[in-house]
Amino acid sequence: MKQVKAASLTVILAVSMALCLVARAAGQAGQPAQAGANQAVSAGNALFQQNCAFCHGRDAMGGETGPDLTQSRLVRSDATGEKIAAVVREGRPDNKMPAFNFSTQQIDDLVAFLRVRIAAAQAGGRRGVDPSDLQTGSVAAGMAYFNGAGGCSKCHSPTGDLAGIASRYQGLQLEERMLYPKNAKSTVTVSLPSGETFSGTLAYLDEFTVALRDANGSYHSWPTNQVNYKVDSPVDAHVKQFSKYTDDDIHNLMAYLQTLR
Ligand code: HEC
Ligand code: HEC
CATH class of the missing domain: 2.30.30 (SH3 type barrels.)
Structure with missing residues:
Protein backbone atom coordinates (compact mmCIF):
# COMPACT_ATOMS: atom_id res chain seq x y z
CA MET A 1 0.00 0.00 0.00
CA LYS A 2 1.25 3.45 -0.88
CA GLN A 3 2.26 5.76 1.91
CA VAL A 4 0.72 9.17 1.37
CA LYS A 5 1.37 11.77 4.02
CA ALA A 6 -1.41 14.32 3.79
CA ALA A 7 -4.70 13.02 5.07
CA SER A 8 -6.63 14.90 2.45
CA LEU A 9 -4.51 13.51 -0.32
CA THR A 10 -5.24 10.02 0.93
CA VAL A 11 -8.92 10.83 0.88
CA ILE A 12 -8.67 12.20 -2.62
CA LEU A 13 -6.79 9.24 -3.99
CA ALA A 14 -9.07 6.73 -2.40
CA VAL A 15 -12.24 8.56 -3.14
CA SER A 16 -11.28 9.53 -6.66
CA MET A 17 -10.55 5.97 -7.58
CA ALA A 18 -13.75 4.89 -5.95
CA LEU A 19 -15.66 7.58 -7.79
CA CYS A 20 -14.15 6.85 -11.17
CA LEU A 21 -15.35 3.36 -10.79
CA VAL A 22 -18.76 4.45 -9.63
CA ALA A 23 -19.00 6.59 -12.74
CA ARG A 24 -17.93 3.68 -14.87
CA ALA A 25 -20.29 1.33 -13.13
CA ALA A 26 -22.99 3.82 -14.00
CA GLY A 27 -22.01 3.24 -17.60
CA GLN A 28 -20.80 6.60 -18.76
CA ALA A 29 -18.32 6.80 -21.56
CA GLY A 30 -15.07 6.23 -19.67
CA GLN A 31 -12.80 9.09 -18.78
CA PRO A 32 -10.01 9.37 -21.33
CA ALA A 33 -6.95 7.25 -20.71
CA GLN A 34 -7.72 5.79 -17.32
CA ALA A 35 -4.78 3.91 -15.89
CA GLY A 36 -4.98 0.13 -16.00
CA ALA A 37 -5.18 0.08 -12.22
CA ASN A 38 -8.36 2.10 -12.33
CA GLN A 39 -9.83 -0.27 -14.86
CA ALA A 40 -9.16 -3.19 -12.55
CA VAL A 41 -10.81 -1.28 -9.73
CA SER A 42 -13.86 -0.43 -11.80
CA ALA A 43 -14.21 -3.98 -13.08
CA GLY A 44 -13.83 -5.19 -9.50
CA ASN A 45 -16.47 -2.74 -8.36
CA ALA A 46 -18.93 -4.06 -10.96
CA LEU A 47 -18.26 -7.66 -9.92
CA PHE A 48 -18.56 -6.76 -6.29
CA GLN A 49 -21.86 -4.94 -6.74
CA GLN A 50 -23.33 -7.90 -8.62
CA ASN A 51 -22.04 -10.72 -6.45
CA CYS A 52 -21.00 -9.54 -3.04
CA ALA A 53 -22.72 -6.28 -2.17
CA PHE A 54 -25.99 -7.74 -0.98
CA CYS A 55 -24.16 -9.48 1.85
CA HIS A 56 -21.10 -7.29 2.40
CA GLY A 57 -22.66 -3.90 1.60
CA ARG A 58 -22.09 -1.80 -1.53
CA ASP A 59 -19.01 -0.20 0.04
CA ALA A 60 -17.76 -3.56 1.41
CA MET A 61 -18.22 -2.18 4.92
CA GLY A 62 -20.60 -4.87 6.00
CA GLY A 63 -24.20 -5.71 5.29
CA GLU A 64 -26.99 -7.66 6.89
CA THR A 65 -25.31 -11.04 6.53
CA GLY A 66 -21.66 -10.41 5.59
CA PRO A 67 -18.87 -8.86 7.65
CA ASP A 68 -17.12 -5.54 7.00
CA LEU A 69 -14.34 -6.55 4.61
CA THR A 70 -12.44 -3.27 5.07
CA GLN A 71 -11.86 -4.28 8.72
CA SER A 72 -11.13 -7.93 7.98
CA ARG A 73 -7.65 -8.97 9.10
CA LEU A 74 -7.58 -11.57 6.36
CA VAL A 75 -8.33 -8.99 3.66
CA ARG A 76 -6.03 -6.33 5.10
CA SER A 77 -3.07 -8.63 5.54
CA ASP A 78 -3.40 -10.28 2.14
CA ALA A 79 -0.56 -8.68 0.21
CA THR A 80 -0.82 -11.03 -2.76
CA GLY A 81 -4.58 -11.56 -2.90
CA GLU A 82 -4.18 -15.32 -2.41
CA LYS A 83 -6.16 -15.53 0.81
CA ILE A 84 -9.02 -13.55 -0.65
CA ALA A 85 -8.93 -15.75 -3.74
CA ALA A 86 -9.17 -18.85 -1.58
CA VAL A 87 -12.20 -17.59 0.35
CA VAL A 88 -13.97 -16.47 -2.81
CA ARG A 89 -13.30 -19.70 -4.73
CA GLU A 90 -13.96 -22.10 -1.86
CA GLY A 91 -16.53 -20.12 0.07
CA ARG A 92 -17.26 -20.79 3.71
CA PRO A 93 -20.17 -23.18 3.31
CA ASP A 94 -20.71 -23.60 7.02
CA ASN A 95 -20.84 -19.86 7.45
CA LYS A 96 -23.11 -18.75 4.60
CA MET A 97 -20.38 -17.44 2.32
CA PRO A 98 -20.97 -18.98 -1.13
CA ALA A 99 -18.18 -20.14 -3.46
CA PHE A 100 -17.61 -18.30 -6.76
CA ASN A 101 -16.02 -19.73 -9.86
CA PHE A 102 -14.06 -16.61 -10.85
CA SER A 103 -11.09 -16.31 -13.17
CA THR A 104 -7.72 -15.05 -11.95
CA GLN A 105 -8.44 -11.75 -13.67
CA GLN A 106 -11.76 -11.37 -11.92
CA ILE A 107 -10.18 -12.14 -8.55
CA ASP A 108 -7.43 -9.59 -9.23
CA ASP A 109 -10.07 -6.99 -10.04
CA LEU A 110 -11.98 -7.76 -6.85
CA VAL A 111 -8.77 -7.49 -4.83
CA ALA A 112 -7.98 -4.13 -6.47
CA PHE A 113 -11.45 -2.91 -5.56
CA LEU A 114 -11.12 -4.10 -1.95
CA ARG A 115 -7.77 -2.28 -1.64
CA VAL A 116 -9.41 0.99 -2.63
CA ARG A 117 -12.21 0.36 -0.18
CA ILE A 118 -9.70 -0.22 2.62
CA ALA A 119 -7.88 3.01 1.76
CA ALA A 120 -11.16 4.93 1.68
CA ALA A 121 -12.25 3.41 5.00
CA GLN A 122 -8.92 4.38 6.55
CA ALA A 123 -9.21 7.92 5.24
CA GLY A 124 -12.79 8.19 6.47
CA GLY A 125 -11.70 6.79 9.83
CA ARG A 126 -9.50 9.84 10.32
CA ARG A 127 -12.60 11.97 10.73
CA GLY A 128 -11.94 14.66 13.28
CA VAL A 129 -8.37 13.56 13.86
CA ASP A 130 -6.72 16.38 12.02
CA PRO A 131 -9.04 19.37 11.78
CA SER A 132 -6.11 21.78 11.83
CA ASP A 133 -5.15 20.44 8.42
CA LEU A 134 -8.43 21.85 7.14
CA GLN A 135 -7.75 25.35 8.44
CA THR A 136 -4.63 26.05 6.44
CA GLY A 137 -6.15 27.32 3.19
CA SER A 138 -6.85 30.79 1.88
CA VAL A 139 -10.50 31.88 1.74
CA ALA A 140 -9.84 34.31 -1.12
CA ALA A 141 -8.00 31.72 -3.20
CA GLY A 142 -10.76 29.21 -2.50
CA MET A 143 -13.44 31.64 -3.64
CA ALA A 144 -11.48 32.38 -6.80
CA TYR A 145 -11.13 28.68 -7.50
CA PHE A 146 -14.83 28.10 -6.83
CA ASN A 147 -15.84 30.78 -9.35
CA GLY A 148 -13.02 30.16 -11.81
CA ALA A 149 -10.82 27.15 -12.45
CA GLY A 150 -12.91 24.79 -10.30
CA GLY A 151 -16.09 25.51 -12.26
CA CYS A 152 -18.11 24.99 -9.07
CA SER A 153 -20.27 28.07 -9.61
CA LYS A 154 -21.72 26.48 -12.75
CA CYS A 155 -23.80 24.26 -10.49
CA HIS A 156 -23.56 25.73 -7.01
CA SER A 157 -24.19 29.05 -5.37
CA PRO A 158 -22.82 30.19 -1.99
CA THR A 159 -26.12 31.93 -1.30
CA GLY A 160 -28.26 29.16 -2.79
CA ASP A 161 -27.78 25.43 -2.37
CA LEU A 162 -24.50 25.76 -0.49
CA ALA A 163 -25.72 28.48 1.89
CA GLY A 164 -25.12 27.24 5.41
CA ILE A 165 -23.24 24.14 4.24
CA ALA A 166 -20.59 24.67 6.92
CA SER A 167 -23.28 24.58 9.59
CA ARG A 168 -24.63 21.31 8.22
CA TYR A 169 -21.26 19.55 7.95
CA GLN A 170 -17.96 20.11 9.71
CA GLY A 171 -14.35 19.25 9.07
CA LEU A 172 -13.69 16.04 7.23
CA GLN A 173 -17.38 15.39 6.86
CA LEU A 174 -17.64 18.56 4.81
CA GLU A 175 -14.57 17.58 2.83
CA GLU A 176 -16.08 14.19 2.07
CA ARG A 177 -19.33 15.79 0.91
CA MET A 178 -17.37 18.04 -1.41
CA LEU A 179 -15.25 15.24 -2.82
CA TYR A 180 -17.89 12.59 -2.95
CA PRO A 181 -21.53 13.77 -2.98
CA LYS A 182 -22.85 10.28 -2.69
CA ASN A 183 -26.53 11.12 -2.60
CA ALA A 184 -26.67 12.72 -6.02
CA LYS A 185 -28.85 10.64 -8.30
CA SER A 186 -28.08 9.91 -11.94
CA SER A 233 -24.64 12.01 -13.81
CA PRO A 234 -24.23 15.45 -12.21
CA VAL A 235 -21.55 14.03 -9.96
CA ASP A 236 -19.38 13.61 -13.06
CA ALA A 237 -18.10 17.12 -12.50
CA HIS A 238 -16.81 16.06 -9.12
CA VAL A 239 -15.21 12.96 -10.58
CA LYS A 240 -13.43 14.95 -13.28
CA GLN A 241 -12.21 17.44 -10.72
CA PHE A 242 -10.32 14.80 -8.78
CA SER A 243 -7.63 14.51 -11.37
CA LYS A 244 -7.14 18.29 -11.32
CA TYR A 245 -7.22 19.26 -7.64
CA THR A 246 -3.93 20.06 -6.00
CA ASP A 247 -3.67 19.75 -2.25
CA ASP A 248 -3.68 23.55 -2.04
CA ASP A 249 -6.88 23.76 -4.08
CA ILE A 250 -8.58 21.46 -1.60
CA HIS A 251 -7.36 23.40 1.42
CA ASN A 252 -8.39 26.71 -0.14
CA LEU A 253 -11.80 25.41 -1.12
CA MET A 254 -12.31 24.03 2.37
CA ALA A 255 -11.33 27.40 3.85
CA TYR A 256 -13.89 29.07 1.59
CA LEU A 257 -16.69 26.56 2.16
CA GLN A 258 -16.17 26.88 5.91
CA THR A 259 -17.18 30.54 5.67
CA LEU A 260 -20.62 29.50 4.33
CA ARG A 261 -22.39 29.26 7.66
C1 HEC B 1 -24.71 -14.78 0.82
C2 HEC B 1 -23.87 -13.82 1.48
C3 HEC B 1 -22.46 -13.59 0.95
C4 HEC B 1 -22.07 -13.30 -0.34
C5 HEC B 1 -22.93 -13.19 -1.57
C6 HEC B 1 -20.64 -13.08 -0.28
N1 HEC B 1 -20.20 -13.24 0.99
FE1 HEC B 1 -18.26 -13.08 1.60
N2 HEC B 1 -18.80 -13.68 3.47
C7 HEC B 1 -20.09 -13.90 3.89
C8 HEC B 1 -20.07 -14.31 5.28
C9 HEC B 1 -21.29 -14.63 6.14
C10 HEC B 1 -18.71 -14.33 5.68
C11 HEC B 1 -18.14 -14.69 7.04
C12 HEC B 1 -17.84 -16.15 6.99
C13 HEC B 1 -17.20 -16.61 8.28
O1 HEC B 1 -17.49 -16.07 9.34
O2 HEC B 1 -16.35 -17.48 8.19
C14 HEC B 1 -17.94 -13.92 4.49
C15 HEC B 1 -16.56 -13.81 4.47
C16 HEC B 1 -15.83 -13.30 3.42
C17 HEC B 1 -14.41 -13.09 3.43
C18 HEC B 1 -13.46 -13.47 4.57
C19 HEC B 1 -13.42 -12.38 5.60
C20 HEC B 1 -12.64 -12.78 6.80
O3 HEC B 1 -12.17 -11.88 7.52
O4 HEC B 1 -12.52 -13.99 7.09
C21 HEC B 1 -14.07 -12.55 2.23
C22 HEC B 1 -12.68 -12.14 1.76
C23 HEC B 1 -15.30 -12.41 1.47
N3 HEC B 1 -16.34 -12.89 2.22
C24 HEC B 1 -15.36 -11.89 0.21
C25 HEC B 1 -16.49 -11.97 -0.59
C26 HEC B 1 -16.52 -11.57 -1.96
C27 HEC B 1 -15.36 -10.97 -2.72
C28 HEC B 1 -17.77 -11.85 -2.41
C29 HEC B 1 -18.31 -11.69 -3.82
C30 HEC B 1 -17.57 -12.34 -4.86
C31 HEC B 1 -18.54 -12.37 -1.31
N4 HEC B 1 -17.73 -12.43 -0.21
C32 HEC B 1 -19.87 -12.74 -1.38
C33 HEC B 1 -21.25 -13.79 3.14
C34 HEC B 1 -21.27 -13.54 1.77
C1 HEC C 1 -22.06 19.85 -13.03
C2 HEC C 1 -22.53 20.29 -11.75
C3 HEC C 1 -21.58 20.37 -10.58
C4 HEC C 1 -20.32 20.97 -10.50
C5 HEC C 1 -19.55 21.64 -11.63
C6 HEC C 1 -19.90 20.83 -9.13
N1 HEC C 1 -20.86 20.19 -8.40
FE1 HEC C 1 -20.83 19.94 -6.38
N2 HEC C 1 -22.56 18.87 -6.52
C7 HEC C 1 -23.31 18.67 -7.66
C8 HEC C 1 -24.43 17.80 -7.35
C9 HEC C 1 -25.51 17.33 -8.31
C10 HEC C 1 -24.33 17.50 -5.97
C11 HEC C 1 -25.25 16.63 -5.13
C12 HEC C 1 -26.26 17.50 -4.48
C13 HEC C 1 -26.88 16.79 -3.32
O1 HEC C 1 -26.32 15.81 -2.79
O2 HEC C 1 -27.94 17.24 -2.90
C14 HEC C 1 -23.16 18.21 -5.48
C15 HEC C 1 -22.75 18.21 -4.15
C16 HEC C 1 -21.77 19.03 -3.63
C17 HEC C 1 -21.52 19.25 -2.23
C18 HEC C 1 -22.32 18.63 -1.08
C19 HEC C 1 -23.59 19.42 -0.90
C20 HEC C 1 -24.46 18.86 0.16
O3 HEC C 1 -25.42 19.57 0.55
O4 HEC C 1 -24.25 17.73 0.61
C21 HEC C 1 -20.48 20.14 -2.13
C22 HEC C 1 -19.86 20.68 -0.85
C23 HEC C 1 -20.06 20.44 -3.48
N3 HEC C 1 -20.87 19.76 -4.36
C24 HEC C 1 -19.02 21.27 -3.79
C25 HEC C 1 -18.55 21.47 -5.09
C26 HEC C 1 -17.34 22.18 -5.40
C27 HEC C 1 -16.41 22.78 -4.37
C28 HEC C 1 -17.23 22.17 -6.77
C29 HEC C 1 -16.12 22.73 -7.63
C30 HEC C 1 -14.79 22.20 -7.38
C31 HEC C 1 -18.40 21.47 -7.30
N4 HEC C 1 -19.15 21.04 -6.24
C32 HEC C 1 -18.69 21.30 -8.64
C33 HEC C 1 -23.05 19.19 -8.91
C34 HEC C 1 -21.89 19.88 -9.25
Missing part, protein backbone atom coordinates in the same frame (compact mmCIF):
# COMPACT_ATOMS: atom_id res chain seq x y z
CA THR A 187 -30.85 10.29 -14.47
CA VAL A 188 -31.23 8.40 -17.73
CA THR A 189 -33.16 8.87 -20.94
CA VAL A 190 -33.98 5.72 -22.90
CA SER A 191 -35.08 5.88 -26.55
CA LEU A 192 -36.87 2.87 -27.97
CA PRO A 193 -36.69 1.85 -31.65
CA SER A 194 -40.32 3.02 -31.97
CA GLY A 195 -39.16 6.54 -31.14
CA GLU A 196 -40.79 6.49 -27.73
CA THR A 197 -38.60 7.86 -24.94
CA PHE A 198 -38.59 7.34 -21.18
CA SER A 199 -36.75 9.42 -18.58
CA GLY A 200 -36.21 8.91 -14.90
CA THR A 201 -33.78 8.09 -12.15
CA LEU A 202 -31.23 5.49 -13.11
CA ALA A 203 -32.24 2.36 -11.22
CA TYR A 204 -29.92 -0.26 -12.68
CA LEU A 205 -27.26 -0.48 -15.34
CA ASP A 206 -24.89 -3.18 -16.46
CA GLU A 207 -23.70 -4.50 -19.80
CA PHE A 208 -27.05 -6.12 -20.52
CA THR A 209 -29.77 -4.20 -18.77
CA VAL A 210 -30.70 -0.59 -18.26
CA ALA A 211 -33.54 0.32 -15.89
CA LEU A 212 -35.11 3.46 -14.56
CA ARG A 213 -37.73 4.58 -12.12
CA ASP A 214 -40.07 7.14 -13.64
CA ALA A 215 -41.74 10.13 -12.00
CA ASN A 216 -44.62 7.92 -10.83
CA GLY A 217 -42.21 5.54 -9.16
CA SER A 218 -42.72 2.78 -11.76
CA TYR A 219 -39.77 0.60 -12.67
CA HIS A 220 -38.96 -0.01 -16.35
CA SER A 221 -36.12 -2.06 -17.78
CA TRP A 222 -34.76 -2.90 -21.23
CA PRO A 223 -31.95 -4.94 -22.78
CA THR A 224 -29.16 -2.46 -23.51
CA ASN A 225 -28.68 -3.77 -27.05
CA GLN A 226 -32.24 -2.91 -28.06
CA VAL A 227 -32.42 0.72 -27.00
CA ASN A 228 -30.37 3.90 -26.97
CA TYR A 229 -29.77 5.45 -23.61
CA LYS A 230 -27.99 8.44 -22.19
CA VAL A 231 -26.98 8.68 -18.56
CA ASP A 232 -26.63 12.10 -16.99
